[in-house]
Amino acid sequence: MTDETHVGLSRGNFSRWITVGAGHVAMVAGTLLALELVWSAGPSRAFLGAVALVVVLEVLLVWILFDEGTPISAKPAQSPRDATEQSVTLATWVTIARAGAVVVLAGFVATGLPTESGIGPWAPAALFALAMVFDAVDGAVARRTNSETAFGSRLDVEVDALAILVGSVVAIAAGTLPLVFLAVAVARYLFVAGRRWRTWRGRSVSTLPANRLRRPLGGFAMLAVLLALTPVPSPAVSYWLGLLVAVPVLANFCWDWLAVSGRFEKW
Template structure:
């Protein structure tokens, strides 16, 4: 791809990125206002500062993914549409709303989990649940409206990974998940970085083989994080549950790494 083509696509992407950014910020502000209603203490300056930082990081991520383009995954009987002009679909907005919930959840890294009486202590778990539950919604909407895009698919995966990362860090900081769980939170990022490093070094990278445990273990990790963010069953239970979940999840990542690095084939 020529530099002129990349510059032209970047300019064409700018209006859509601005629209998505404005919508994302509006969703974050709306979520913060809703949080004020259920959290008597309210967001502190440190909380809002953390939220602002994560918003900036997410907007940079959206720009990178959107600028990469990618065609619509249309049905065989249909021709792909231009991704730059039509990537911002209803399903994409659902994903962006999920990202907004994750951004606000990140604020609890600075303040810790709420301990007041009422429904405030349930707010972190609710934010994480929104990010996870609507993971099924954006995909269903995309398929129903035949508007699946490479950008939307990538963004969906990145929001999933970010939700696990942020939720884990909040819980670990609060002492409701063991420190080893940070390895679960960053495993996906290390896996992707490892594949790119091997490619850059000219080493072989095999296709990731099917794995029936990958999805159930991912769901189990989400449940562990969710329970760690709730007032019940309590820090002791969620701590040991997180420890038990971390072992098979990390073992499965190691197995996948052995597969893509070709070590299983040599064995």
């Protein structure tokens, strides 16, 4: 990152961080109120505690993105001053709303999936689906309004990864996904950490090659988590489906790691 694009936590960005954090908390509160209407048991203290923990983690994530110098805008036509002073866009607010759904979903880690009658048992799947469906919406809004930003793009990727992680942990805790699926949930984090470790050690890191399987396998992983969060199919079906999906997804991550670590060049 060059000095021209590094914006860090300037006074303007600190103000934006406060705004984003407050907006995020407000969206989480609104989602909790909506959940209260469809879930007869209602959120417990443990549920709210888990939600509060993930809220803090997500607000810290935004802080880190600013502090790392992820620019609000990286459009070549703009000066550094313009890039620093541009407000958080509508598309980014959509991403933050997605993050709010993920936060509330995290509460079910503490309480397990709802089992009472009515539409309450569908709430976890609905929250996960909301986070996934709006993944396409924020990108479309950014392109339609010509407001694509480096910060919004990075935040979008992080929310995607967190949604898979939280959804997987909820399902694993409920017994509707196998424990091995946790490897799928953390594979992206391990992959990024591995690349940074190699860079820090001064080792070569190759460009990630094109891979036609990466996107469809990611879609299958999302589908496996979604089905595991719904009352149907049976836990046994979603469990074995998750196991079936985990194998090729993890194999593909291993293939990508061999590529970026230069293993192919040695063969």
